[in-house]
Amino acid sequence: MSADAGPETMHIGELAEKTGLSLRTIRHYDDVGLLKASGRTEGGFRLYSQDDLTRLMLIRRMKPLGFSLEEMTNLLGVIDTLQAGAPGSDSLEVRSRLDRFIDQAVERRQTLERQLEMADEFLELLRRQ
Structure with missing residues (x-):
């Protein structure tokens, strides 16, 4: 990419602002290969x-569900495979892996929902004091 960021590209600060994630977090995701920058300016930005x-x-939405970086990487690999439309990308094995992630996300969401209900009950108890 050229040194001039066009309207189709953004610097890390703009990305951080749009996602609500810190620069440090985004850089970490780049370092571990979870989110590689599409390019760099001539100055290396x-x-x-x-x-x-x-x-x-998508990564940001996985965080509250407690997915590890490894799990996130695996899920993104499945999604990349399906979106690429490569031969075999629609295989039963790939779809099965996606289904397992969906099941895990549903289960983790249910856990969070139960925790939220308990937090609401706790707040109600405090308010009655």
Whole structure:
């Protein structure tokens, strides 16, 4: 990519602002390979695309469900395989892996919902004091 960030690209600060994530977190995701910058300026600054923003928002939505970086990497690999439409990408094994992630997300969401209900009950008890 060129040194000039066009309207289709954004610097890390803009990406952080749009996602609500810190620069440090985004850099960490880059370092571990979870979200690689689409390019760099001539000065070496990271540039991100709209697709990178979409990917980062998916990552951000996995965090509250307690997915580890390894689990996130695995899920993104499944999604990348399905979106690439490569031969075999629609295989039963790939779909099965996606289904397992969906099941895990549902289970983790239910756990969070129960925790939220307990927090609401706790607040109600405190308010009655």
